[in-house]
Structures are given as structure tokens and as C-alpha cells.
Amino acid sequence: MQTILVNGESRRVEASPETPLLYVLRNELGVMTPKFGCGLAQCGACSVLLDGQEVRACVTPIAAVGAKEVTTVEGLPARWASQQKLPAASAAGTLHPVQQAWIDEQVPQCGICQYGMMIKVTELLEHNPKPSNEDVKAALTTSGPSPHLCRCGSYAAILEGAQRAAQLVAQGRGK
């Protein structure tokens, strides 16, 4: 039995310590946006943030989570609200700028990879709020254990989504 911090909430977990975070999130905690893609850290469909750093939940045992906070796409709105110190009223119903940008730019085709894409772009923008297209490509290709793969070929849309997200972040911070 251990306790892990997921999207701002402390959650008790019964799974054994070697269980990958992905199975714990999906089966025990009902946190469903991290998707099973390969189980091999080769595709990025299961990406989550661990204290702001993107990791592959399919190969991260819960023992390795420790006291670090897990953030999934479900937790992105609250993460943004807390970073921006938004009042509760305006935080409710507000999406993270990356999510909003993904809708504005109609980024997904099938969309199964986009949770991992949004997690990775969130990580990027938290460190580099004005990325070049090359920065975005590098983040999604060479910065992690593997490239983030999109089979539908939505990479052009993802680039536009990331740039739109950067604009929204800048606007949000300017408030």
C-alpha cells in the first residue's frame, strides 16, 4: 500500500510497488487519458508529468513515483489555474492553454496520441514559453526516451497547436 499524488489529490494505491503507473492510473484510480500504446516507452501515448517532467507511465513503476506529483491531461486545467493563481470561479471550466489550442487548431485526427503530445508540449512550454518550430519538433522527437509517434500524421497540426498554445500562455500570463 502506498500513497501517490495525482492531479493535486493524494490517492491510496493497493497495487504492488513494481506495477507500472499506467495500470494503476487507469485501473485503480480511474485516470484514463494516459493510453496504452506499446508498453515499451517507444510511442509516448501514456506520457504523464512527474513533478513537471514527462515520463512514460507504461514503464514507470509506482515505487519510482515517491512523493512526486503525477499530472495527466485530466489535471492540466488545475495545474494552469494554480500556476496562474486563477480564482476558483474562473478556473472552473477553463482548459489548459495547450488543450484550448488543440481544440482551436483542430489538431487531432484519431487523437489517441494527443494526450501524450499535450503532456510533452506542456512540459516544453513550462521551460520554454516561446519555442521555435524546431524546438517543438525536438521536444517531440529527441528529448525523451523515444519520439512521440502519431500514426495519422497530425504533426503539421501539432506544430500549429503548439504555437497557438504558446500564444495563449503568453496571453494568460499577460493578464
Added chain:
Amino acid sequence: MNAPDTVQPVSAVLSRRGFLAAGGSLVVVLGLESVQAQSKAASTSLDAKQPASWIEIHADNTVWIRTGKCDFGQSSIFTAYRQAVAEELGVTFEAITEVVTGDTDRTPDGGGTFGLLRTNLLNLRKAAAYTREAVLDLAAAKFSVPRSDVKLEDGVVTAGARSITLGELVAGQDLRLTIPVSGRATDFMGVQVQGNPPLKPPSSYRIVGKSYRNSIIPPKIDGTLTWVGDVKLPGMWHARVVHPRTLGSKLVTAGTVDAKAYPTARVVVIGNLVAVVSPNEWEAVQAVSGLAGTTRWSDWKGLPGHGKLLDHLQRKVDWKEIEVAPGAANKGDAGVASARTHAGTYFMPYLKHAPIGPTVSVGDVKPDGSVTVHTHSQNPQYLRGLLAKMLGKSEDDVVVRTYAGPGHYGRSNGGNAGSEDEAVLLSRELGRPVRVQWMRADDMQWSTQSSTSYADIRIGLDESGRIVSYKADHRGPPMQDDRPIGAVLAGLPTIEPPGPKNPFPLHGARNNIADRWIYGAIDNVSEHGHGTFQLGQRESPIAVGLRDHSMRTPAQFQQNFPRETAMSEAAALARADALQFRLDHVGEERFKAILLRLREESGWNTRPSPAPTARAAGKGVVRGRGVSLMLRDNGYWACAAHVAVDLSTGVVKVERITTVVDPGIVVNPLQLRRQAEAGSLMGVSEALREEVAFDESGITSVDWSTYPILTMGEMPEVKIVIAPRPEVGNYGQGSESANALAAPAIAAAFFDATGKPARRIPLRPEYVKAMLAGRPA
């Protein structure tokens, strides 16, 4: 209930089944004859309170549409379908608040998710037109005015100064509009709407043609949507399957799981289907390794291996077993004398659909024998029929519920993607819901593939460099094996594998000419398709071998790559510019228009290939450009690729890809652009990276390192140019053409850059180095 009060607009029949204290609706239902033909299916598996209508108008002015098609990322169901119905019916886009998709007990029409803008869109447009006419009749009666005085716009019916909303018109009533249909929901093509209700002229369109957003995107992005892999049922167990060691292995003895380490895991064996089940998914994942390690299978070798595939197709396959398919455009004498001749052999490897998420389904067989499968299918009604056949049950007992899932690009347009039947069989065995999630290797090794193909092309030129003859012989295995693999492994009834005796034409083994002929200025044309059986299937003791299934632009991709690549080489032989050469030989003006537009938009440099800078030896990078052309489903497509070839490493980089499309009527420019961009990039991926690796026993591409696809870092600049022609009055199709155009344009660009032909894909360094050295790749 009151006696039906019936009026008859066109050949649809409106009936008032009663009056209601609250609510009210007009629902559009299947024609009576068809309902009877579907026997019990219509009465037992469709909830009578939720009729499987095409269109429903509610008292609150909302409109629902229902379609048996599913969304795989195309968006059409949530955008184009809404737009077309709103347009034909006369309501706003926003009034259509719900699109019910896919579920066999909640949608009317069946049929596969393909040709979305072709027959399927026409079904909905006709249903909407019948509905509009019925509404106009109702309103004319209500206002006691001639019908010609009534009009319907934005959901409001007006007659002079009087007006009423659609909701008000149906309030308090239970109205049924019965429209004539043919076919059965569980037919491969589903149900077709009959008759010819008046359709609005495209010139009057106000909703079709606008860039509406896709309504399924917000619930995906905010995480509220239930995907197929997210389905959880009470008492559900998790399964992992141990697939046979080879594509022809029979089970010798099933292995065991370590009961101490995995106390709740159980082994289930049904024929050659071996699985481990557990209430705990991670336990099933861990236990399956031990089970696989201790399970013994017979050995089998019966495949050529991918390295010898072309040689096998050329020398070992008896192409006389299957009837030859002549092209529809064949004319003249392709053996006519020519001054010069280009001849080449072109080869496409097997490709994987390779969804990012491996197939996953939940089967739920109830004690009363009813079966529900929760899955992600491109043809849920056909899957329903396949599952009923496997179980020896009536289709009435089977319901298929569908969910969002990973795109798999045609793999399930014959119903199954892989896991559905296994989930049902394991659920029946356990008496509880079972979720089967294939692992990455299962999906790579046990799913179907897009068939290999090769072609011999001869293009004869006269003294002036004009084409006098075109001859093509395309050879390859069939592409539509719809047998559920779990049923095959379990030894249960399935439809026949593809072959000449299979009664359904799409399941025959003929290799029809799918690439529409476009070079109308050529007098002598001879195209033939030569089919065969799936490789290894007849030899496999379990009748498996390399199973194939259609994948984006099926067969047309395999035939267009040889034709278009050869056309670019023939242009070089004629010392003509490859784009101008096409302009000189296409028949239709629409092709000329998109080629001229492509020349302008792509920065095309008009000159013969190879480029003046072309070389194949030494170091450094050489650059070139190539063009390709396709007619698919009334969509006119042209593509230019600009590539860079690193002569030392053999790495080909696509720097820019430009696509021009004239689909006739453009329903939604934003969604078309997104689909075509993505299609282009999938095409670049296939051209540069993809090939199914296999040895004599089975597929050795097991993951993303052994089946690499394009990464974002390798993406070219993508430009999509939409050139609408609404005046032609028809709807051309979406993204899959974009995907097929990339490979021939890239191969031609490689030839332009290096002077060496590229007659196969993928342009991976190992093949490129052979091409540069003039060796067979």
C-alpha cells in the same frame, strides 16, 4: 393509439402514430419492406422506444442524426454529415446536437466506414430531403395554404407572415416518416436509401462549404470521452492472448502460469487459442510471459521472407490460378511499335496499418445467450454478422457497441480489427465480461497487413516523345480477409478466406484495376491485374499465413505508385519535364487545372529530369523534385515532393510536399486540409520508412523499432491547396488519396536528384545505397 393519419410525400410515408402530452418528435425510419426483410433483427435488438431512425426532429428544436459509420479521425461523421443534413433539411448546423454512431442497436444503416462522402453521405442527404418534404407538407396542412407557399430555413417554416419552428410543428405528436430503403444492415455495404427526393442545388448551399469544427474533439481533449480501451464492466476480467509461435503453428501443449506469483490468473485454451485471464490486468500482463514460455507449438515454415519477396512473387507464384482482371480503360493495341520504350518493374512491400493503440475489446456474453461486444470497428454490423456466425447464433442475439479508438486505416472495414472475437470467446468461457488487449507485438504480428504488389510497366514513346502505348501488369495477393482471427484459431465457423470460390466479390482473389485511368490522350492502353492467394495461407496448417486487409487507398496505392513513378521516368526518356509531360497526356481539363496550380504552388522548376546537378556517387547532398497524379472517388489530386538525398548515408529527407486537390464540392475546407495534411505525412512515412519484416515463419516487425514510422523531426513542410469546383455538383473524397500520392512523387524526386530510378519503397538507407550503386534494391 389513433389510426395512422397518413400523407405521402414523394415515396416516403409520413404517419402520425399518436398524440403525446409532452415532447413530440418526427423520426425517420427504415422502409417497411426492409424492416420485414430484416426479420427479428429490427424488432428484438432495436429498442422500440429508441427507433433506429436516420434523423429525429424533437419538440425542443434539436435534431439528431444516426449513422452506422464510425469515426476514425476523419471527422466527416461529426462535420460533413451534420453539414449535409442541416443543408438539405433546412436547419442550422448547431441545431443538430447529437450524432449517434456505430452501435448496431442504435443506428439504422450499417455498412462500412468508407466512401463516407459517396454513398453514405447520399443516404443522409436523401433522408434529410425526404424529411424536409414531409415537414413542408405538414406545415402546408397546418396553415391551410398551398405547399408552394411554404418554405423552411434555419429550422423555421414560414408561409407569408406566419411561421412555426420545426419543434413546434412536431410538438405533442409521435410522427414517423418511413422512407424506402434496400439492403440489410448486416450486409457489407449496409442499407441504401431508395428513390429520388428533390436535393438542393449546390449553388444554394449555405452550410456545406464552411469550416465547422469537429464536435468530437473537445471531449477527447478534456479527457471526458470514453475510448474503447477505457470500457469497464462490472465483474470484468482482463485477458492477454498467447498467439501461436508461427503463422502456421498448432498447439502441442498449453503452458502454465506460476500460481504462487499470479494467484488469480487462469489459463484458457480453445483450440489453438491460448489466453491468460485475471481480474488484475497487470497480473495478466506478467503471467502471459510465463505462459508463452511454457506453451509448445508445432513448427512451421512457409513464407519466403521479406528479403526474397519480390523474387518469390516473380518466380514462385502461379498467376494463372486466378482470373485476370482487365482494366476498364483498355483500348487500341499496346503492342504498337514505338521509337523508344521505358520498361521497369516496381515493387511495394507489405505495410502495417499500425494503429498507435493495439486492438482492444470487451466481450460480454450473458447467461441468456445474448452477446454484446464493446469495440472500435469500421463496420460494426458486419462484425455482428461475423460474431453470430462464429457462435452459431442469430444476428439478433449480438450487439456491437462502438467507441472512439485509434485509427487503423481500413483494417476493420470488414468488421474486425483483431480482438473482438477473442473477447467474446473468452467471455463465453468464463461467464463474465472479458477485456482483451493485444500487446504491441500481437498487433504487429497477428493483425492483417496491406498486401504486397509488383508491376511490370512498359511505356512506348514516338519520335517526338509522346506516349503511343501504355502497358501495365499488376500482381499481388488479395486485400480483404475478414475472417476473425480468434475464430480461426479456435476452429470455429468463419466466412471463407479470400479466393475465387468465395461468393462475395470483395472476398475474391481477383486483382482488379483500382487506379482510375487518367491519361486520356494515350491511344493504346493495356492494364491487367493478376491475383493470387494470400501468401502462406493455403500452406498454413491453421489457414493463417500472411493475412491481408485493405489500408488507405487500397490497391489503388499499389497500382498508382508504379504508374506514376514510371510516367516520371518516361518523361525523362522523352527529355520532357515530368509535370508538362502529364499535362500533355491527361484527358480531362480538371487535371490540367490542378497540374498548373501545382506548378505554381509548389515552386516547380520546369525542366527534364534528372536535375542538372544530379549525381549518385561521392559525398554531399543532392536535391530533386517529383510529381504524382491520381483520380479517386471523384477527387482530383496532384502532388509535388521536394527531397534531399545524402549520398554518403543514403538518408532521404522530404523537405517539402505540396498537394492540390479538386474534390468538386468541398464540404468543410478546414477538416479537408487537416485530413490531407495528415494523409500526406502518413504517405511520407510509408515512402521513407515502412516495410513489414518477416521470415519463413512469421512477422518479425514486433514494435516501433522494427516497424519504424515517420517522426515529427523528419516531417517536411506540408502545403495543401484546395481548389473547389462546386459547379460539377459532386462530392470527391478526402484524405486517403493524399496518403497514396506521396510515394510516387518522392520516388520521382529521388530519380530527379540522383539520376537513379527508385522502383520500390521504402527509401530506407539500405535500399537507397543499392539504388545509388545501380544494384537491385
